[in-house]
Amino acid sequence: MTTTEHDTAGSVAAGNPTSAPVPLTTRKDWSSDQEVRWCPGCGDYSILAAVQLLLPELGVARENTVFVSGIGCAARFPYYMSTYGMHSIHGRAPAIATGLALSRPDLDVWVVSGDGDSLSIGGNHLIHALRRNVDLTILMFNNQIYGLTKGQYSPTSEHGKVTKSTPFGSLDTPFNPLSVAIGAEASFVARTHDMDRKHMTETFRRAHDHKGSAFVEIYQNCNVFNDGAFAEITAKERREEMLVPLVDGQPIRFGPEGSRGVVLDGDARLRIVDVADVGEDALLVHDESRSDPSLAFMLSRLAGGPYEPTPIGVFRAVERPDYSTLVDQQIDEVRARKGDGDLDALLRSGTTWTVE
Amino acid sequence: MTSTVDPGTVHDGPGREVSILNSLIVRFAGDSGDGMQVTGDRFTTGSALFGNDLATLPNFPAEIRAPAGTLAGVSAFQVHIADHDILTPGDAPTVLVAMNPAALRANAADLATGGTVILNSDAFDQRNLTKAGYVSDPRTDGSLTSYRVYEVPMTSLTIEACKPTGAKPRDAERSKNFFALGLVSWLYHRPLDSTVAFVAERYAKNPLVVEANTLALRAGFNFGETAELFESSYEIPPTTLAPGTYTNVTGNTALAWGLIAAARQSGLPLFLGSYPITPASDILHELAKQKHFNIRTFQAEDEIAGVGAALGAAFGGALGVTTTSGPGIDLKSETIGLAVSLELPLVVVDVQRGGPSTGLPTKTEQADLLHAMYGRHGEAPVPIVAAKTPSHCFEAALEAVRIAVTYRTPVYLLSDGYLANGSEPWRLPTSEELPVIDPGFQRETNHVDEDGTARFWPYMRDPETLARPWAVPGTPGLEHRVGGIEKADGSGDISYDPVNHEKMVRLRAARIAGIARTIPLVDVDDPGAASGEKAPLLVLGWGSTYGAITAAVRRARARGLTVAQAHLTHLNPFPSNLGGVVTSYGRVLIPETNLGQLVRLVRADFLVDAVALNKVEGTPFRVGEIERAIVDLLATEGYSEEAGE
Structure with missing residues (x-):
């Protein structure tokens, strides 16, 4: 490169036309050469597989894909992807990814995080990324425990959790991650779990296709420090009874042959009923694009914990302009009004005087 | 450096003299809501346009509007103007304009003996005197006898002058700062035109305010001319400055413009991530205004x-910059450490203020040097560049970006509250004069495996700079992962290998130390050098002490003392000749507005018994303070003023 011909990040992007057909790829193309070092049996393996299997289907290029993570077991994720990636600092991935997404709206930016990373040390960055609607796909692995530091309770651990740091039981009220996300103005909120590859894949696909911040909570089993935390609802034989699939435009029902369902009570509360008792027409019809977030919020709190019937799927998917688009629009508007910046004119924009 | 009256006075009409002054230090002081900053700023601009050299020192409280009339609410603006090259806003004002008793009480002690006090007599009622803590009226109790005091009923004269506008007295009264400005402008022969134009533009949305301010300004000017109160008016002839186009610039503006210039010179889009904090916020404000330079400003959470x-x-390949002050820098430390590990360009601007903790948010201090140097866990070297004057912030910003981009490293750019808000005339460069910064993005793989596979190794280093390649997302074939965990030399894979860790720690240190090869040698101004006999004392400084140190050294030399001076812009690494310089002088004096930070680095690095001169009052050094220290230190070495060299 010569010194007169300046390189810019923009020209780097321009040099790689996204319109060109992306070659067909397989999972192997999206896997790095690094040995995966999660504990044997960890739920993270199936999440990694779901993502690596999905990406070849999305028609995106590896070089335009970036995974950004914080700290924790989940945060090792970028090392296993053959994309661009950054393993950053605890809790800060949404902030770092925001800077990347704003300066490079041409990229596909994913954030991989855990419950401690996202909701404890990084809670502030998460809620602000969501309210700004930065174009990020945020995967939050929720195992309700601190794994990497070997088993302390997390902000999503149930009240009374006995761990090394809480030998007499934790006293904190846990966060409900989806309630937090909906309260933070998230435009896309979903939940899936590590025992169902197909459900994960479809949920991730929807999240990826969403323009703006997409927040996905993944119930993930930590088989070393919190084994079976979600078994009551995710074990194969329990799913039919305990998982409530949300399908846009469809009545919310679950159980054997859809025998159970969700109704909105007269006292403005959601209640689980036997369909036979209330009739199909009484069931609440799921509307993920409803602009008012109240019903999505109520659905996020239908279960008191992963031991009661728990909705999974897309809770909320509304369209509003993503932050990068707004930032770029504003720059374009100012450029149109003022013309491109001229440094010499800027330096002389105040009062000047000339000495001969 | 008080004003001196040239004996050659001329008459200006019957009985009124015009005296020629070489310099003048005016301080405007009033309530936070009285408009003292704008008054000072206009007097400064008028003087700049007149051709004087100048330096300014705003001083305002941290509270937005402290209770009116109290000492806590006093806001002041000091400007030093001269017919010659000056370096500081001046030690002691020769003129104090006091809009109320609190302004007088808070500032009178600083006034030079024999100085002039112009006070708004309307504000000197019992209530205001009590609020200011005066037991008796200073105008009559003899406490101002060493000054020339002029009492002017500014409030009532302003209300009277604004009558034609129809403004209510309570509103008209708010123009009294322009009355004061008009009066002082008459007294010191400052033209009003630029201020009249400024008022028309600034308050264009409110024609009543334009009219009132303009009437008050002219009334003040005319009052000086007709009131027979002043025996004389004064003129400060223009300075002989180098040819060129000048503007008066504050450090924060110059710094923001320097970043814009660096983005242009590197071809990188500028991205500022910042959180509002005093006194750094104005850099965010300035850059937010300049979006047509393709600048993204992000006010973060x-x-x-x-x-x-x-x-x-x-x-992602942008010029990443963050700006902060005070406690903000503590919060950024972890991310700066990550940037050290990632080896990515990043500019961290620290506009230093008084600490610890919230400390003195609006006051200046140089106490973050050791934090910038060492304030991270682990061995995490970061280059440091420090601006020395308000206009030098422009050049310093370009230099910080050059180092960051060339060496793929976070760089600390240190300014401080004094530079940030102070101003001086700046001879404007043209964009053609500016250095080009080459980001040199990586385009191709840089390693071949044993089996012949071409790979990209993100930690393969340039043999010259030891910098790693900057390969940005979007570049096919160079996909790679970086992170805060220790990396294997070359491949960048995670590595916990102890030998590799030590190698990487040493490589990172060597890379930063190697920057010294590209920075200028420290220049020593030693009047003894010509005769082959070095001065017995070197005064070494860094950052915003430049003006005060230089002025003090000039004064010491005027007393017949031989003193050498050197000033550092690069604090890490030091210029490569610094060790040789400091060890070649018998004594080294290091003035700093902290408790001795550069002095520790110099002592540790070069085993020199340097002497510290420290001040932590939230204000810059007075020239006299450094001058005294020079004289005293030389006296202990047996050099007296008479003995000279």
């Missing part, structure tokens, strides 16, 4: 997100 977003942008 906190300091951590500000620097995090800047680092994320840098990973």
Whole structure:
């Protein structure tokens, strides 16, 4: 490169036309050469597989894909992807990814995080990324425990959790991650779990296709420090009874042959009923694009914990302009009004005087 | 450096003299809501346009509007103007304009003996005197006898002058700062035109305010001319400055413009991640205005997100910058450590203020040097560049970006509250004069495996600079992962190998130390050098002490003492000749507005018994303070003023 011909990040992007057909790829193309070092049996393996299997289907290029993570077991994720990636600092991935997404709206930016990373040390960055609607796909692995530091309770651990740091039981009220996300103005909120590859894949696909911040909570089993935390609802034989699939435009029902369902009570509360008792027409019809977030919020709190019937799927998917688009629009508007910046004119924009 | 009256006075009409002054230090003081900053700023601009050299020192409280009439609410603006090259806003004002008793009480002690006090007599009622803590009226109790005091009923004269506008007295009264400005402008022969134009533009949305301010300004000017109160008016002839186009610039503006210039010179889009904090916020404000330079300013949710977003942008190939002050820098430390590990360009601007903790938010201090140097866990070297004058912030910003981009490293750019808000005339460069900064993005793989596979190794270093390649997302074939865990030399894979860790720690240190090869040698101004006999004393400084040190050294030389001076812009690494310089002088004096930070580095690095001169009052050094220290130190070495060299 010569010194007169300046390189810019923009020209780097321009040099790689996204319109060109992306070659067909397989999972192997999206896997790095690094040995995966999660504990044997960890739920993270199936999440990694779901993502690596999905990406070849999305028609995106590896070089335009970036995974950004914080700290924790989940945060090792970028090392296993053959994309661009950054393993950053605890809790800060949404902030770092925001800077990347704003300066490079041409990229596909994913954030991989855990419950401690996202909701404890990084809670502030998460809620602000969501309210700004930065174009990020945020995967939050929720195992309700601190794994990497070997088993302390997390902000999503149930009240009374006995761990090394809480030998007499934790006293904190846990966060409900989806309630937090909906309260933070998230435009896309979903939940899936590590025992169902197909459900994960479809949920991730929807999240990826969403323009703006997409927040996905993944119930993930930590088989070393919190084994079976979600078994009551995710074990194969329990799913039919305990998982409530949300399908846009469809009545919310679950159980054997859809025998159970969700109704909105007269006292403005959601209640689980036997369909036979209330009739199909009484069931609440799921509307993920409803602009008012109240019903999505109520659905996020239908279960008191992963031991009661728990909705999974897309809770909320509304369209509003993503932050990068707004930032770029504003720059374009100012450029149109003022013309491109001229440094010499800027330096002389105040009062000047000339000495001969 | 009080004003001196040239004996050659001329008459200006019957009985009125015009005296020629070489310099003048005016301080405007009033309530926070009285408009003292704008008054000072206009007097400064008028003087700049007149051709004087100048330096300014705003001084305002941290509270937005402290209770009116109290000492806590006093806001002041000091400007030093001269017919010659000056370096500081001046030690002691020769003229104090006091809009109320609190302004007088808070500032009278600073006034030079024999100085002039112009006070708004309307504000000197019992209530205001009590609020200011005066037991008796200073105008009559003899406490002002060493000054020339002029009492002017500014409030009532302003209300009277504004009558034609129909403004209510309570509103008209708010123009009294322009009355004061008009009066002082008459007294010191400052033209009013630029201020009249300024008022028309600034308050264009409110014609009543334009009219009132303009009437008050002219009334003040005319009052000086007709009131027979002043025996004389004064003229400060223009300075002989180098030819060129000048503007008066504050440090924060110059710094923001320097970043814009650096973005242009590197071809990188500028991304600023920042969180509002005094006194750094004006850099964010200035850059937010300049979006047509393709600048993205991101007001983050906190300091951590500000620097995090800047680092994320840098990973994407932007010029990532974050700006902060005081406690903001503590919060950014972890991310700066990550940037050290990632080896990505990042500029961290620290506009230093009084600490610890919230400390003195609006006051200046140089106490973050050791934090910038060492304030991270682990061995985490970061280059440091420090601006020395308000206009030098422009050049310093370009230099910080050059180092960051060339060496793929976070760089600390240190300014401080004094530089940030102070101003001076700046001979404007043209864009053609500016250095080009080459980001040199990586385009191709740089390693071949044993089996012949071409790979990209993100930690393969340039043999010259030891910098690693900057390969940004979007570049096919160079996909790679970086992170805070220790990396294997070359491949960048995670490595916990102890030998590799030591190698990487040493490589990172060597890379930063190697920057010294590209920075200028420290220049020593030693009047003894010509005769082959070095001065017995070197005064060494860094950052914003430049003006006061230089003025003090000039005064010491005028007393017949031989003193050498050197000033540092690069604090890490030091210029490569610094060790040789400091060890070649018998004594080294290091003035700093902290408790001795550069002096520790110099003593530790070069085993020199340097002497510290420290001040932590939230204000810059007075020239006299450094001058005294020079004289005293030389006296202990047996050099007296008479003995000279």
